[in-house]
Amino acid sequence: MGRRAAQAPGFPTNDRVRRAALSLFALKGYEATGIRDIANEAGISVATLYNYMSSKEDLLISIMEEGLVQIRDVALRTLKDQTDPIEQLAALVRLHVWRHANRRQSAVVVDTEIRSLSREGLTHIISLRDEYENIWREVIRRGMLDGSFDVLEPKLVTLAILEMCTGVSHWFRPNGELNLSYVSDVFADAALGMTRAKRNDKPVRVSDVSRMDLEAIFLELDESNSSGARKTKSTS
């Protein structure tokens, strides 16, 4: 794997630890990442590392929690601006795709490391994930009731759309040739097709729904979060 240069100092140690763990967990996986790797990447010793976390698993839990809470809150906030299920579904798809592309590390850890959790943390994370999934389910359900969507099985289609969008994190590269705004259009259009979205008996395409400034939405959230910054370990 080779020795990586420690991250640039200047950031508080607390942040450096989180970033180090996040990038290593995303790259190699939680099990394959040792606490020496984390300490080294953060530029501190193993003993010092334990001043910023209570255990390796607690660090994982807090990283996953942050990611899930963030996307859940963004989703809830965004849905308040719209009432049309078609607009809402397109917005959810864009948000989810954006996050899985531009916050890839966080998304990957949330998506793949659930199996590394042991009971205590597991129930907590699962319940957060369920909250987020229920937001989607509710939009699909309402769209079926008002005739916007026509699907065989709302529950399954919800999962299908979610998995489809989650997959973006597997191949999207921030500096690649694909434009993220375009990618999120393609996926929103796919979701509208999957649900057979219709307005006035006419199929709806992505060009028929309004767009949104994803960058701004997540930026706003980043700011409102960093003011009340969460800690991994309560320091006395």
Add this chain to the structure above:
Amino acid sequence: MGRRAAQAPGFPTNDRVRRAALSLFALKGYEATGIRDIANEAGISVATLYNYMSSKEDLLISIMEEGLVQIRDVALRTLKDQTDPIEQLAALVRLHVWRHANRRQSAVVVDTEIRSLSREGLTHIISLRDEYENIWREVIRRGMLDGSFDVLEPKLVTLAILEMCTGVSHWFRPNGELNLSYVSDVFADAALGMTRAKRNDKPVRVSDVSRMDLEAIFLELDESNSSGARKTKSTS
């Protein structure tokens, strides 16, 4: 994690090792699985285990290879029976969903342990996966040319459909309340919606395409494979 009972004997040791590794890799992940776990699950000692594999990673590679070769071959064989891209896409979706539900362990390992491979095995596995993806891409491409499909970006939509179907392995339970044949219908319908599949200018639903006996297809393959059984380690 607790001590699991070793698998019933009767099967050749070679098979028991493969089954043990497969189920443990799928359950806990490759990194979290020790060679002692595998040996214990297979009912042999660690030293004996090394008579049936050359290394833990080689065992992983051979498991992933088997899974990928199998689904690739099933896909190729099935496509030969049909020429209509719409029928072909529905068939691919059904096969992929079926496999990710009924051969869940194999599918999960193939989908999640790519990052555990180191160069040597990685290139081999990636090229197999690319072969399989290209089968899908070609079907979508042909469907676009003959007017069956209408998508914004064939490459992205191919990935989207694949990821959507792959997700089935995350929640499907063989003895749960969902009927697999129904699930594969829902997903085939979703894929037809995503691609805006049309025949004679009318949207195609899953009820408009022919079904197939998935059970029989995979059974046939199991049999043709077990005759020329692959070995993990060449025994002198």
Add this chain to the structure above:
DNA sequence: GTCTATAAGGTGATAGAC
């Protein structure tokens, strides 16, 4: 807050007897 040193046990893999 940060370090060096170390505890206590797990890791993949092998030697050599039977």
Add this chain to the structure above:
DNA sequence: GTCTATCACCTTATAGAC
């Protein structure tokens, strides 16, 4: 083919000095 015993190293986590 299968085993017991062992190697060299790595793992998470902590004690105690500064």
